[in-house]
Amino acid sequence: MNVAGPDYRYHTLVVTVENKSGVLARVAGLFARRGFNIESLAVAPTDDDRFSRLTIVVDLESAPLEQVVKQLDKLVNVVEIRELHPGSAVERELMIVTVEAEPDRRDELVEQLDRAGGKVLSVGADRMMLSLVGPPKRIDEFEDLLRPFGIVELQRTGRVALPVLDEDA
Amino acid sequence: MTTTPMDGGQALIRALENEGVDLLFGLPGGAILPVYDPLIDSSIRHVLVRHEQGAGHMASGYAHAAGRPGVMMVTSGPGATNAVTALCDAHLDSVPLVCITGQVPLAAIGTDAFQECDTTGITMSVTKHNFLVTEAQDIPRVVKEAFHIATTGRPGPVLVDIPKDIVDPNSPRSAMEWSDEIEMDLPGYDPNVEVDPAAIAAAADLMRAAERPVLYVGGGILKARAAEVLYQLAEMTGIHVVTTLMARGAFPDSHDLCLGMPGMHGNFTAVTAMQEADLLVVLGARFDDRVTGRLDGFAPGARVVHVDIDSAELGKVRRADVAIQGDCRVAIEALIAELQANGLGDADRGAWRSRISGWQERFPLAYEAWEPGQALKPQYVIERLRDLSPDDTIVVSGVGQHQMWASQYWRFDHPYTWINSGGLGTMGYSIPAAIGAKAGMPDRTVWAVDGDGCFQMTAQELVTATVEGFPIKVALFNNSYLGMVRQWQEMFYEERYSEVFLSKDVPDYKMWAQSMGCEAMRVDDPDEIDAAITKANEIDDRPVVIDFRVMAEEKVYPMVPAGATNSDLVVPPSQADLSR
Numbered sequence: 001m002n003v004a005g006p007d008y009r010y011h012t013l014v015v016t017v018e019n020k021s022g023v024l025a026r027v028a029g030l031f032a033r034r035g036f037n038i039e040s041l042a043v044a045p046t047d048d049d050r051f052s053r054l055t056i057v058v059d060l061e062s063a064p065l066e067q068v069v070k071q072l073d074k075l076v077n078v079v080e081i082r083e084l085h086p087g088s089a090v091e092r093e094l095m096i097v098t099v100e101a102e103p104d105r106r107d108e109l110v111e112q113l114d115r116a117g118g119k120v121l122s123v124g125a126d127r128m129m130l131s132l133v134g135p136p137k138r139i140d141e142f143e144d145l146l147r148p149f150g151i152v153e154l155q156r157t158g159r160v161a162l163p164v165l166d167e168d169a
Numbered sequence: 170m171t172t173t174p175m176d177g178g179q180a181l182i183r184a185l186e187n188e189g190v191d192l193l194f195g196l197p198g199g200a201i202l203p204v205y206d207p208l209i210d211s212s213i214r215h216v217l218v219r220h221e222q223g224a225g226h227m228a229s230g231y232a233h234a235a236g237r238p239g240v241m242m243v244t245s246g247p248g249a250t251n252a253v254t255a256l257c258d259a260h261l262d263s264v265p266l267v268c269i270t271g272q273v274p275l276a277a278i279g280t281d282a283f284q285e286c287d288t289t290g291i292t293m294s295v296t297k298h299n300f301l302v303t304e305a306q307d308i309p310r311v312v313k314e315a316f317h318i319a320t321t322g323r324p325g326p327v328l329v330d331i332p333k334d335i336v337d338p339n340s341p342r343s344a345m346e347w348s349d350e351i352e353m354d355l356p357g358y359d360p361n362v363e364v365d366p367a368a369i370a371a372a373a374d375l376m377r378a379a380e381r382p383v384l385y386v387g388g389g390i391l392k393a394r395a396a397e398v399l400y401q402l403a404e405m406t407g408i409h410v411v412t413t414l415m416a417r418g419a420f421p422d423s424h425d426l427c428l429g430m431p432g433m434h435g436n437f438t439a440v441t442a443m444q445e446a447d448l449l450v451v452l453g454a455r456f457d458d459r460v461t462g463r464l465d466g467f468a469p470g471a472r473v474v475h476v477d478i479d480s481a482e483l484g485k486v487r488r489a490d491v492a493i494q495g496d497c498r499v500a501i502e503a504l505i506a507e508l509q510a511n512g513l514g515d516a517d518r519g520a521w522r523s524r525i526s527g528w529q530e531r532f533p534l535a536y537e538a539w540e541p542g543q544a545l546k547p548q549y550v551i552e553r554l555r556d557l558s559p560d561d562t563i564v565v566s567g568v569g570q571h572q573m574w575a576s577q578y579w580r581f582d583h584p585y586t587w588i589n590s591g592g593l594g595t596m597g598y599s600i601p602a603a604i605g606a607k608a609g610m611p612d613r614t615v616w617a618v619d620g621d622g623c624f625q626m627t628a629q630e631l632v633t634a635t636v637e638g639f640p641i642k643v644a645l646f647n648n649s650y651l652g653m654v655r656q657w658q659e660m661f662y663e664e665r666y667s668e669v670f671l672s673k674d675v676p677d678y679k680m681w682a683q684s685m686g687c688e689a690m691r692v693d694d695p696d697e698i699d700a701a702i703t704k705a706n707e708i709d710d711r712p713v714v715i716d717f718r719v720m721a722e723e724k725v726y727p728m729v730p731a732g733a734t735n736s737d738l739v740v741p742p743s744q745a746d747l748s749r
Contacts, residue, residue, distance in 0.1 A: 018357060022301070026293060033294050050356075070481035076298040076318060079357040 008086050010039050011065050012161050015054040015072060016080040019045060023077045027054060034071055037062040040158035051079060055160045084161050091161040093136045095143065096121065100150030101128040109149060116142050127152060172346035177305030178203040178336035180345055181269070182211045184312035187351075190240050192216060192231065192608055194224040198244025199284055201271030203337040216608065216637050221248050223601040223630040225255020229264045230605025233588040234563055234613075236394070238265040238319050239605060245271045246284030249330075250291065254595060256326045257295035261592025262415065263392060265324035267315050268296075274334035275303060275342070288330045297325030305335040305345035314353050322360030323479040324392055362478070364495035364503050372450070372474040372491045373507040377514025379448035379472075381521045382408045385431070385460075388415030388591070389453015389477060395498035396420070396584040399452065402501050406513060409525060411439040413454055415591045418581035428525070432460040433729045434573040437532035440727065440735050441749070442525055443468050451475045453497045456486035457592075466734025476500045528749075534577050535741050536723070539695055547571065547646050547719040550698060551578040554616060554644055557702045561586060562614040565603035567623030568594045569653040571646040573725045575618040597626030603641040604634050614642070614706065621647040621671055621678070628681065634712045635686030642705050643682075643714040648721040649673050656724045661731075682714035691716040 017023045024043060031038055037059035046053050058068050065083070072078055101109050109128065113120065118132035132142050136159050143154065175183070181204055185193070193215045197205045208215055218224040221243045228239025243252050249270045259266045273282040289301045298318050300311050308331070315327040334340040376382060390399055396419050403410050403426050410420045411431040420427050428439040443449065449471045454460070461467040464486065475482075475489035476497055483492040493500050536548045551574050564579055566572040566589040581587050588606055590598040603617035624645055634641055646652075655669040682689035688708050690701045692715060705713040726741040740747075
């Protein structure tokens, strides 16, 4: 079992679980009662409707990764756990955000948005709703960039991840 | 494939019969009613308990003694919540147990219906796994899965919650087709592990080289039915053995290599040998805090070989130099084969053996002699019980001082003769668990060793024992106090006794026991002890309760104070000045 080096505080686990009611509660309950902290969590069905996939970013300050993985593996409904090392995984996150956009600042905002590769989802009299998909770090940076405009509401999905492909894959 | 139409209730009973269930501990109620009807026509014997917690501990005692999963059945709501303590108890002590609970009909779930509770939600963290069955057709498969999960890998309790309408023949939802071909569907559960030969070789190398090795043996040995191979390993290597509270009897106390129980109330030699060891070979044990004391001072010079079926235990508390995931019996057999093939090494253990025998001579378990005018010495009562009862007597303990004295002063020479609540420390465990043990091993003498605080929590199950015909014997260590709490208040709270005194004369235990159909005696005088025990051992047609009036001031020694390291073990006053 591979364990991330001490320099990484967060680690991503991609967990395949049976698609049954109560499974998310089992995972969340395990983290709560063992004192493991979740940084982010994304859940969705897979291409096989018997299974769902959880992408869990674990805060390793709260517990060693090995314990988290072994305890998760004991849950009867957990089918597979893949550890994604930071640096060898492709991670994506979606943010949608409503920002203050007075007409005189709107060009500036759209320019920033274009540079980041985001989209305009909705336009109001003094506000705009935007979306951006990207690695979590870029989402963080874009969020900082928007702050001076005035963020009205913001929603992030939490990250999903898959391993980087080998050259021969 | 032939199928037989039946209703879910019939299917549930048939599925239990298929699993070889001969005894079911339970108490009926509204939601589980439809299952109790086909039970009348079944070969399964039902034991009607007086409280659902009792059913759970009976199932646990049965599983410990008989080596088969214990099974209980209760109704929804309060029936299920009353079972929670027993489930948690079984979870912490890895006891294979299957609990069937009634549930309100599917359409009523989530409506705060009468006697509705979120049973699977409540028991999620105190079971190995649980199920809410929503289709009658799934009942045989889920029952099979429940027994499989409960009894394989690291054993534990599994709960199956059954909504009323899938078992009620008046409901169309209960119709199902029984088939003898039942396929489990557990893609995330694989208890089979292969023991890694390289790890076995590494462990054997450490054992060959060790000059001060100790086999630290836990309850996993008993779960793996590994007592015989453990005996072989110890005899072959000459390495001393400590047996934890969950493993008493896994290695015979009368063997020269047995050092007895380690831990907070372990004997001096067991505790000190672990502290001074250069190698701990940990077999089915989990470095519980009651064994290690303050962790950073535990066995500081020891390397660790750790064998456990549950990989999450490896490295959870103490880093292992060699971690071996696997069944203890398989791993020990592999170790024996390795040592036979490649030799035992030539490490010089002479000095270590003489240190150990020196500790044993200077620091035996000890208590002060009885003096006229005193109440009974509890340790002496245990010694007399031990000496006057059959060699293979099953001892089932409650939780507290009496539990520690029983573990210390009994001489366990056979596996599966000591049953207690180790992990959860559930007061009231002994009487129902003793009933379960007697149900599983009807030809054996079963003594419940209980305290007066414990007795008042579950004594009503003596009614069950009488009515259902389980002639257990109860040695009640009555000191009018919650004795272990009193001991802590005396030693660590400046003798400020807070809410530990029960009552000198209320209840009258003899009258209470008699009213429940038991033979009852009361013993105040040391001269009466033997006669009372002998009489109790001769009675086999009803339960017996002996109210032993024991000293409230007596304390359990040795003791590692909370927060101290095991090197700071407090010995009895008579040994305090001896050099260690």
